[in-house]
Amino acid sequence: MKVDGVSYRPIWEEGGAVRIIDQTRLPFAFETTTLGSEADAAHAIREMLVRGAPLIGATAAYGMALAMREDPSDANLAAAWERLHATRPTAINLRWALDDVSARLRPLPPADRAEAAFARARAIADEDVAINRAIGEHGLTLIEAVAARKGRVNVLTHCNAGWLATCDWGTATAPIYMAHDKGIDVHVWVDETRPRNQGGFLTAWELGQHGVPHTVIVDNAGGHLMQHGEVDLCFVGTDRTTRTGDVCNKIGTYLKALAAHDNGVPFYVCLPSPTIDWTVADGVKEIPIEARRPEEVTEVQGLGRNGVETFRVVSPGSPGFNPAFDVTPARLVSGLVTERGVAAASEAGLRALFPERAAA
């Protein structure tokens, strides 16, 4: 997608080096940086210069490639896996990418490993882009149907399931970018997404840079807008979807799904099929929800008179509690937009699109 008129991905190769957008500086500064070593890649993941499951996976793969350029021995192959895995040990895609690259490199002679690792990292990124493009094309038909009926289409989204979280297009944003690029009059209501403000920071920034009309609202406002016909469609991403269609996503997604259901607004979840967890049947009961640092609730990052800093926004002495995700039951989800098409949010719906998954 575009930044100031120039096409970017959040990770790319340039003159033999790996470069990324430093997302910790967004939205108040746009800076790119070079990953020149495995240590740089590890730092970028650990300190969240890159974030979003698919982008973390691609960055880890490039980290392995950089490690092989430094020392392609068996010992370093194993050690690099360990060092990179320790950066964000709970990230599923991180582990998947490290395992995938390691398994391909192990049989190779050390001298061939760096080149093979770069090729595989490039392929991992390209595969993610292809998946998101397919999600975008399926979601686009939903936007086109509304546009044909009424002209301007108002989409509401929560958090950042945008191109910054993937290798391009994003998941929830892919249909929006495609609609915009096709000339459809699409406008996006961007939920701020407290506590970390990924909506107001990242989604607003990337939509603005690409030229997509959008308006930031507080997380409290979406229900009111839906009551008054100001939202035609909701598109959100997901961290994990159960085989029954329950959706685990950023905290607050459930409240928007309730409002959409109450007002007859279609609520779609966009996801690459690898995020479907075929082992889980009941998302609310079975998925443990991580509580993050309470300081994310009691403090906010923002741009003040003296630059960007963290400031307190809760009465001093009052504690905070910070559940990071919630689960939206399948009954509130209009459909799951995958790279293979739009599935009903149910076990039958998902198995119909993914027949290779044997019944549990």
Place this chain on the structure above:
Amino acid sequence: MKVDGVSYRPIWEEGGAVRIIDQTRLPFAFETTTLGSEADAAHAIREMLVRGAPLIGATAAYGMALAMREDPSDANLAAAWERLHATRPTAINLRWALDDVSARLRPLPPADRAEAAFARARAIADEDVAINRAIGEHGLTLIEAVAARKGRVNVLTHCNAGWLATCDWGTATAPIYMAHDKGIDVHVWVDETRPRNQGGFLTAWELGQHGVPHTVIVDNAGGHLMQHGEVDLCFVGTDRTTRTGDVCNKIGTYLKALAAHDNGVPFYVCLPSPTIDWTVADGVKEIPIEARRPEEVTEVQGLGRNGVETFRVVSPGSPGFNPAFDVTPARLVSGLVTERGVAAASEAGLRALFPERAAA
């Protein structure tokens, strides 16, 4: 209620002067200030040193008293009404209090007006306290019923319908303070309440000062907590309630009511009966919702390295939209806690408690 162990009201008389808590300094500083003149009272209302409908009404009444002390003539009686009314011309309670005091003063000889105005201002404040105490007593029975069943009671509240918004006790907080003072183990989930953070700023501050256990959460988190049995009751306030029981309150109230309904959590609205608008039947269709300054969305006040300032928290260049209230349909409301008791959220329920209101 208590501040650092000492009982306070947000407005009181002291040695012939009127004093208030300067709420613009909360929660980062506790300061009181003297209203020595009508101009001081007007400034306090205009600049929101006092806020909340009942407190604005009482402050306006004291403003009339201060005006009469300066010049009790007929001309100044009329002029003071105009000047005070202009401070927040859409505040219903402001106009009501000014009309009430003026009507009582007009027949009196000028020399008697200041004293009569002070007496009436005092009575307006005391009447508000009595109403809130009655709301608290009726709401307390709801908390006691939960406490009898399970011990600790978790209450969720949104925005600030606390003692700072009234002349004491608050509306939504009155049952909570009474339960706490009776020794019931009550804990409050305080919604931050973006964009103006009245929850994280004011509700958290006043609960903390009075010693009520509480935890601040982002507005996104309440649904998740209800899904997991962490909320026993919701108590919120209201700016305006229709005769059919629809509730207009701070933006985001509707989303919490949806979540409460979806999870079988009782959702109560606490209100003094003068806020019932007997002329409105359909809150969603008939109540116009004010859009406030978009800067309240794109900026936040907080305590940084250099003291309290306003910070940008949205991507530069991205616009915001700021609807201030939403309407919760009566079907989502478990009951309306009034000074006369708990009414069903319906026209029949309200008319049963307020039979003097002839059918429309």
